[in-house]
């Protein structure tokens with residue numbers, strides 16, 4: 001666990017450049033261990049490592065979704081951001097879970113940045129695909 005702590009230390013919000021809070025999610029533990037995501041205390045955006053976003057969407061952690069909805073800072077400036085994990089330039093992609101939601105994705109480390117409010121919207125679009133995704137996930 002110590003190694004994990006180190007690896008995840010000091011991630012900085014790509015928008016506000018303040019240190020993000022680590023948010024451990026117990027609800028996701030069924031699929032291979034706890035997830036720790038990073039959340040910006042200022043803009044409430046969230047950072048997910050590769051695979052974490054999928055797992056969070058599956059796990060539907062209530063507290064996270066509630067804070068996500070509550071924290072909506074309205075439409076944020078749409079600008080290019082640097083990956084908080086590796087410093088690469090993130091690209092905007094339409095989420096597979098909900099094509100109406102844009103996710104900032106890092107092509108280098110495959111992490112994902114969600115502005116506040118986006119997670120709830122992703123979750124809302126999961127209904128149709130949820131069953132299919134559960135099937136494909138059995139690897």
Ligand SMILES: [Zn+2]
Nearest residue numbers: 013016040043
């Ligand atoms: Zn921020």
Ligand SMILES: [Zn+2]
Nearest residue numbers: 083086106109
């Ligand atoms: Zn990256």
